[in-house]
Amino acid sequence: MTDVLEAKLVRRGRFSEDRKWTIAESELGGRGVFASCDIASGELVFADLPILYGPKQSSDLVACTSCSDISRPLRKCSKNCHLPFCSDECEIDESHKKECCYLSSLNLTEDEWSPYIFRALTLIRSLLMSDDDREVVKHLHANRGRQVDIQVSSLLSLLGNTLSEKDVSWVRHCCGVLDGTAFEIELKDSATSLKGLFPLSAMMNHNCVPNTRHLYADRVDGYRMEVVASQPIPKGTQIFTSYCPLLWATSLRRTFLLHTKHFQCKCERCKDPSEFGTNLQAVKCSCESIMLPKDPLNFNSEWKCEHCGELRSAKHNISIQKSLRNLNALDKSMPEHNYIRIQMKIDHVFKKTKGMHLEDITDEELRTVSEDCMMILKLIVQLKLGNTRFKGRLCERLSKVSDEMNRRCFQMDTREMGDFIECGRTIENEDQRALQNTW
Numbered sequence: 001m002t003d004v005l006e007a008k009l010v011r012r013g014r015f016s017e018d019r020k021w022t023i024a025e026s027e028l029g030g031r032g033v034f035a036s037c038d039i040a041s042g043e044l045v046f047a048d049l050p051i052l053y054g055p056k057q058s059s060d061l062v063a064c065t066s067c068s069d070i071s072r073p074l075r076k077c078s079k080n081c082h083l084p085f086c087s088d089e090c091e092i093d094e095s096h097k098k099e100c101c102y103l104s105s106l107n108l109t110e111d112e113w114s115p116y117i118f119r120a121l122t123l124i125r126s127l128l129m130s131d132d133d134r135e136v137v138k139h140l141h142a143n144r145g146r147q148v149d150i151q152v153s154s155l156l157s158l159l160g161n162t163l164s165e166k167d168v169s170w171v172r173h174c175c176g177v178l179d180g181t182a183f184e185i186e187l188k189d190s191a192t193s194l195k196g197l198f199p200l201s202a203m204m205n206h207n208c209v210p211n212t213r214h215l216y217a218d219r220v221d222g223y224r225m226e227v228v229a230s231q232p233i234p235k236g237t238q239i240f241t242s243y244c245p246l247l248w249a250t251s252l253r254r255t256f257l258l259h260t261k262h263f264q265c266k267c268e269r270c271k272d273p274s275e276f277g278t279n280l281q282a283v284k285c286s287c288e289s290i291m292l293p294k295d296p297l298n299f300n301s302e303w304k305c306e307h308c309g310e311l312r313s314a315k316h317n318i319s320i321q322k323s324l325r326n327l328n329a330l331d332k333s334m335p336e337h338n339y340i341r342i343q344m345k346i347d348h349v350f351k352k353t354k355g356m357h358l359e360d361i362t363d364e365e366l367r368t369v370s371e372d373c374m375m376i377l378k379l380i381v382q383l384k385l386g387n388t389r390f391k392g393r394l395c396e397r398l399s400k401v402s403d404e405m406n407r408r409c410f411q412m413d414t415r416e417m418g419d420f421i422e423c424g425r426t427i428e429n430e431d432q433r434a435l436q437n438t439w
């Protein structure tokens, strides 16, 4: 079974004989992608073209169907397919031809461009997929449940009686596959993003300490996904991605994964209450020491103070987190390394260094931003996360902070900072190399 899928993926993706991956049964259940040779950190593991992509069904923003621009005025397609475009050039784009013919033939009764048709476009495109692509998608993991039912219903209310039973069951499958395996394609020059189904990447299982990062080529290169090793991957090891943000604490990651991907993660990081000594999910006890769950794999586990042994129910801690409305309350209940406080520091660093114009911030702010950057980077190292994209971005910001500190003749620990700045350059170079890989 895994051989059949691998052969289909290879044929479609035009992967070479010396590819570095193979599909095999995973001990996590289902299938996974495994390294078929030793892969060094920074090496391109594979590149994957989307088999299906388009707007997110939940998106509030309506963008040009072809270029995803949201800044220019939109108008409907002149062929009456009711999709929005920002220019004639975008309207005649090759990628739009098939769906334009299909939608125009339905004679839908909309006057202008329709946000509903726009949001349903990814599923509409699934109906227009080639037989070869359908053969691959048939084998992919599909979620079931309310979310899928809602999305299929809204498509049916648009196209209802034009679809055969076979079409509806295909759309339901595709909707489940998108829900369970699609990635968010970040767009360089737009505030919006797309949903993309990448058939090989869709086979990657999750780990809270993944060994890859990924990035996307531009629209002209078909939004190709480049999967790069974020740490060394020995031959035979499973190739992992992460389905959720890496600096979330265990309780939040596991809840998110359970609700959106329907599994309970039991990776090494999840099993360790202290998350490799970072205490990312710790809360403060009344004695000012920290409390952690006794069994982090059990959502209902009691939390225990490391110092005085006080016990608290999981529910109690959740209600404390929900009641945090201001900084004072946060200070009182959360130790410095709690993930909520880390998230606030991250937001602060990115806000202050936005646009990279640091000349206007005060000396004190500059020092705080530099200390926060270093703290978060050390946390990433402690969590064994390797060279993630987020680390790359943070190192880039740190480099600008360091330039500004130099300009102001500040004293700083240049060696440690220099190592991170160098690491940022390495990540940037590796990503550029991955993007130049000719398909």
Ligand SMILES: C[S@@+](CC[C@H](N)C(=O)[O-])C[C@H]1O[C@@H](n2cnc3c(N)ncnc32)[C@H](O)[C@@H]1O
Pocket: 026, 028, 029, 030, 031, 032, 140, 141, 180, 181, 202, 203, 204, 205, 206, 207, 261, 262, 263, 264, 265, 266
């Ligand atoms: C994108 S698919 C990954 C490929 C999938 N294993 C397959 O056989 O097609 C996502 C699904 O794989 C399973 N999965 C992924 N990571 C997992 C993990 N760490 N532990 C348990 N199940 C996992 C879950 O069923 C999840 O909904």
